[in-house]
Amino acid sequence: MMSSIDDPGHGHSPAAWTAVVIMLLAVTLGTVFFWFDMPVLVWASAGLLVVGAIVGWAMAKAGYGAYGDKYKPKQH
Template sequence: MAGNNHGHTPAAWTGVTIAFIGFCVAGAFMVMAQPLGFWAGMVIVVLGGVVGVAMRAMGLGQPKQAHSVTTQAPAATREPVGAES
């Protein structure tokens, strides 16, 4: 997984951040024994997923590839960083 950009997009970061906030809200209200607040937190979690998918549809996510094979050349055949052509 270190060789790709899985999850390093604005869509992924935004969706996960919103979902994390929702989990924190739900957890806090669960401890306070407030069911309405817990379910509000769960709605925020779902909203994070919806926002992530919407942002991906707007082009802010990982571009789709034709196949799952890494398109990057092996390290031995790549040019060194800073090599001039």
């Protein structure tokens, strides 16, 4: 199926990519810290997960989201 003109790109924006990378790092670190029984760092990783969501939201509000004025979708 071809994408339409109104298709936001399924999250292919700087805001989405930044949020996902931060959150993926948080989950990975949290898993490692859980494995090594470091509860304080597990909770710090949970905090980083929240930070990732906030950063993605803030970047989207700043215009770097799929519908933002600073985002230019790539032609495929």
